[in-house]
Amino acid sequence: MKFSVMVNEGPYTHQAADTAYHFIDAALRAGHEVFRVFFYHDGVNNGTRMTTPPQDDRNIVNRWSALAVEYDLDLVLCVAAAQRRGILDADEAKRNGKDGDNIAPGFRISGLGQLIEAGIQSDRVVVFGG
Amino acid sequence: MSETKKFMYVNRHAPYGTVYALEGLEVVLIGAAFEQDVSMAFIGDGVFQLKQGQDTADSDMKNFSPAYRALGDYEVNCLYVERESLEERGLNEDDLMPLTWEDEDDDWAEKKSIHIVSRAQLSDLLEEQDVILNF
Numbered sequence: 001m002k003f004s005v006m007v008n009e010g011p012y013t014h015q016a017a018d019t020a021y022h023f024i025d026a027a028l029r030a031g032h033e034v035f036r037v038f039f040y041h042d043g044v045n046n047g048t049r050m051t052t053p054p055q056d057d058r059n060i061v062n063r064w065s066a067l068a069v070e071y072d073l074d075l076v077l078c079v080a081a082a083q084r085r086g087i088l089d090a091d092e093a094k095r096n097g098k099d100g101d102n103i104a105p106g107f108r109i110s111g112l113g114q115l116i117e118a119g120i121q122s123d124r125v126v127v128f129g130g
Numbered sequence: 131m132s133e134t135k136k137f138m139y140v141n142r143h144a145p146y147g148t149v150y151a152l153e154g155l156e157v158v159l160i161g162a163a164f165e166q167d168v169s170m171a172f173i174g175d176g177v178f179q180l181k182q183g184q185d186t187a188d189s190d191m192k193n194f195s196p197a198y199r200a201l202g203d204y205e206v207n208c209l210y211v212e213r214e215s216l217e218e219r220g221l222n223e224d225d226l227m228p229l230t231w232e233d234e235d236d237d238w239a240e241k242k243s244i245h246i247v248s249r250a251q252l253s254d255l256l257e258e259q260d261v262i263l264n265f
Binding site for chain 2: 006040041080081084111112113115116117119120125127130
């Protein structure tokens with residue numbers, strides 16, 4: 001089955017990002033396809049490489065990046081939600097006159113149309129958090 | 131993308147207090163460009179999103195309620211509001227914004243966008259959907 005996943009909460013405060021990660025990991029290992037993971041609301045905070053959790057805890061951001069490499073996953077941060085919350089790639093930083101970017105490897109920033117397209121292209125959209 | 135799917139946006143949060151309602155509405159307005167079969171549902175505190183006379187001046191929150199009036203122009207004209215959720219909050223249809231749309235297949239007749247449905251009817255509507263996004 002072809003899934004897309006929407007992640008609506010940030011890391012650590014809500015477990016939604018963890019549950020989404022484990023769902024996607026399990027789906028991929030079972031041979032399913034994941035067309036796209038779309039991060040919205042505070043979910044965009046899953047995509048900042050500045051995250052520095054304690055060493056004895058899971059690193060949610062690095063875990064996403066590793067999964068993206070392993071499975072060529074499309075991890076998309078909503079641009080409007082990301083701008084509100086200070087998540088930037090190099091292009092967005094330049095466009096908005098900011099002095100740095102913070103997007104984590106494996107993520108990209110794009111528009112809400114990517115979420116709608118994921119709904120059209122996928123057999124199921126599974127929403128975590130919100 | 132020629133395929134048309136049934137999208138339902140389910141709104142469960144009050145308009146202020148959290149950003150879910152505002153950012154949810156942004157998805158609906160962007161999604162309208164994709165020419166899918168779109169509807170919205172309002173349940174729980176989500177029914178407050180459609181309340182008339184919202185005034186956010188004292189809280190310094192952005193009053194985005196006028197944006198709901200634009201939904202008809204975006205051909206988002208099926209807004210299902212759960213009757214039980216209204217009643218539980220002491221509201222009825224007259225407390226909601228009189229949202230309308232113009233039906234080009236019916237000589238641009240102005241029609242109501244809001245449909246009050248029972249919890250059981252809404253359950254059936256959810257069952258019909260291809261994609262459900264909840265905010």
